[in-house]
Each structure stands twice: as structure tokens, then as C-alpha cells.
Amino acid sequence: MRFFIGSVPFFDVNMAVHAYRMMTQDGDKLLGTAEDHRMLGGELLAPALELIKKIGTEPFAGENEFFVEISKYQLLIGMPLSLQIPPKNLVCIIHKDTLTDNAAFVKLGILQRRGYKLAVDGFPRAISMDTAVKVFDYVLLSCTDSSFTAELKEIRPYIFKTKLVITDVPDMESFNKYSGARGVMLSGNFYSQPITKGTIDISPLKINALHLLGQINSENFDIGEAASIIERDPALSISLLRFINTMNPDRSRKIDSIRNAVAILGQNEVKKWASIAISVGMGEDRPSEVTRLSLIRAKFAENLASSFELALKSGSLFISGLFSLLDVILQMPLGKAIDEVAASGEIRDALLDRKGQLSEVLKLIFAYEHADWHNASLIMVRHSIDIEEISNAFLDSLYWYRQLLDAIAEEEEEEESEEEGEERV
Numbered sequence: 001m002r003f004f005i006g007s008v009p010f011f012d013v014n015m016a017v018h019a020y021r022m023m024t025q026d027g028d029k030l031l032g033t034a035e036d037h038r039m040l041g042g043e044l045l046a047p048a049l050e051l052i053k054k055i056g057t058e059p060f061a062g063e064n065e066f067f068v069e070i071s072k073y074q075l076l077i078g079m080p081l082s083l084q085i086p087p088k089n090l091v092c093i094i095h096k097d098t099l100t101d102n103a104a105f106v107k108l109g110i111l112q113r114r115g116y117k118l119a120v121d122g123f124p125r126a127i128s129m130d131t132a133v134k135v136f137d138y139v140l141l142s143c144t145d146s147s148f149t150a151e152l153k154e155i156r157p158y159i160f161k162t163k164l165v166i167t168d169v170p171d172m173e174s175f176n177k178y179s180g181a182r183g184v185m186l187s188g189n190f191y192s193q194p195i196t197k198g199t200i201d202i203s204p205l206k207i208n209a210l211h212l213l214g215q216i217n218s219e220n221f222d223i224g225e226a227a228s229i230i231e232r233d234p235a236l237s238i239s240l241l242r243f244i245n246t247m248n249p250d251r252s253r254k255i256d257s258i259r260n261a262v263a264i265l266g267q268n269e270v271k272k273w274a275s276i277a278i279s280v281g282m283g284e285d286r287p288s289e290v291t292r293l294s295l296i297r298a299k300f301a302e303n304l305a306s307s308f309e310l311a312l313k314s315g316s317l318f319i320s321g322l323f324s325l326l327d328v329i330l331q332m333p334l335g336k337a338i339d340e341v342a343a344s345g346e347i348r349d350a351l352l353d354r355k356g357q358l359s360e361v362l363k364l365i366f367a368y369e370h371a372d373w374h375n376a377s378l379i380m381v382r383h384s385i386d387i388e389e390i391s392n393a394f395l396d397s398l399y400w401y402r403q404l405l406d407a408i409a410e411e412e413e414e415e416e417s418e419e420e421g422e423e424r425v
Contacts, residue, residue: 007022066091068093070094094119137162156181175191192325297362317361319343368390
């Protein structure tokens, strides 16, 4: 797989995620190694669509809709229908310029009749709006385009017939400005903007969780002290016991105390469990995408450790990725948030000052997730990293995240079944 691949979320006005959009870039073309015939072949072979055919949309978007660009040439040769990709949850994005081609427009009608949802990227001036709303389920407009204000005004009367997606929204001020339109979805960097001032009161349970994070990241990590902190928090205690049970499904090893559970796990597993459990818990009152992104960053960073010759620091890379949105989760400046969890010096250097060995990995991840393929490729060249290493590391982090969600869902179902059983008794 010699292409970059990522996914970006689409939010509603309540900051809930309703869809994702695939972002891709031909790696050979970007790095200047592709010949013209290979570039054309890539256009027709559509590796992104081939990947979706192979693994589906679920790893990228869960049960949400997944927006994928279809070029004019791919449309003309019958994609995605010719690849037998099912229409469920798939939204085909067509660039506005494709609408000037009559043959391509006919193909859109075929996709529509086969149950595929369609989106147009850019204002569809080649056809009337009355026709556009009959063909397209979504219209995507970038708020950075010079004509955006005029186009937004023009499309407003049709929003009840088609859905609007505003892209490239830079900050929360812009999000609040554009989120008033009925049924609008928005994408951009607004949900992960760093906090530079102000703090909020942290609940006692979060303070306890932060104490635990501080303990596990201390150079003098005391596993007995960690157990004492966990014992003070019922939610953490339950989470730890569930985690132990998933590793011991036949219940062959009896757990009679939190200290016993911590001793069985050992320092490394306690660190990983606590980091994930606490981050998920602390992010419950923030957009779900913040938690998702920090967890995927953590696994992505860990997966890249060997590529950067940092295999011995894979644990620090995991924590660095996990803490990269700690300011957004805690709603306080990142420096203050890192002080709260007592992160190690190199993790602090990487997150705050963007220096040190760990920072190069984070720079690549930040560029990758924002589809900044140019800067991502520069870092890759500097460290002699192959395109396939990056894309495989990213896909593995998506799989890992989905497995994590499945495990959490199974635990919740088991708990509900046990509660129902107790009620019947």
C-alpha cells in the first residue's frame, strides 16, 4: 500500500460525530517517484477503494457514514459499483467540475439508483440547485474559499432538501459562527485546538485519576501507592477488575483485592491500563472524538517506535500520544495539565517544546492526521521511513481502537446481564 491514508470527522452542532471523510495521497506521486503511466494507473486502480473493498468502512468510521472521493475517471469506469463495494454507510464525493461531463453525470444516476449516497465537493454551478438537491445528499463547502459567504447564502434555501458540510473550520469561534444552519455538519481543527489560558475546577474523581497518572509516570513508580489510589475510586477499581477478567476469562486466577490485581498485572500493564482507562473517563464530558483521537495517536506513536529506531521508548511514545490532547480534555493549558500528571521530562519536552526524539514522531502524526502530506513526507525522508510503514502503522491503530471499543461494549453488556440476573433473583 504505497499511499497515505487518513480520516477526518464531521461534527454536528452538538459536537457529536456523524461521519468521517477519507483523506488520501499517492505517496509515489508526492515524493516524485511515480511515472506518468503509473499515475494514470493509480487513478484507475483506486487503491483507497480497493482498501475499502478489503476491510470495509467500519475500521475508519464505525457505524457512521464514510465519505470517499471518486474521481471522474473512476466514475466513468463504473466505480465503486464495479468493485462490488456495498453502499451501506458509503458516501461518494464527486468534485463539482465532474458535473460538466454528461457521461459522468449519467453514472451518478446509476449509483443513486443502486442505493449509494452522493456528495458534491464545491458549489454545483454546472447544474441548477433544483437538480443538485435531487442528485446529492450532501454539499461540501470550504469556509476558506473566497466565494464561501456568497455560496452559503445561495444554498441556505435548499438545506431542508440536502445536507450541508462546512469544511476547513479552523477554530471554535468559527464553529460557533457557522453551526447555526439547520442540519449542518462541520469539519476542521476546531475540536483539538490547544488551551492557552484559564482553568476549570476538576472534580474529585478526576483529581484522584490525575494522582494515579502522576504516580504511574513517576520515575519512582510505587505499585503499592498506585493500588492505594485505585482503591479510593470505585470506577477505577471496577475497570481494573474487568481488565483482569478479560486477560483471565476462565477466572482460574482468583482476585481478592485491588492490591492483588495490581501485583498480578505488574508495572507495565498497570501503566497501560491506567493510561487508557483514565483518559477515556476524563474525556467523557468532552467530544467523543477527542478521546478517540488521543487513543489513536497513542497507538500510532507506539507503532512507529521501530521506524524511528526508538523501540525502547515505545511506552513513552504511547503516553506522549495519549497526553497530546490532555489540555483539551482537562480544559487547561497543556503545561498545567502535564504538571497534573507528572509526565517525564522527555514527554514534557516533546509535547510542550516540540523537541527531543519523541517530538519527531509526534510531528509526523500531527502532519498525517491533518493530511499535511508534504511535511509528513519530509519527516519520512529525513528518517528513511517507507510509505507502507506509515500507512500500516496507522491502519493498525484504527483496528486496535475498534477492538478496544468492542471490549468495552462487551464488558458493559456483561455488567447489564449480571444486574438483570440479580434483579430476577
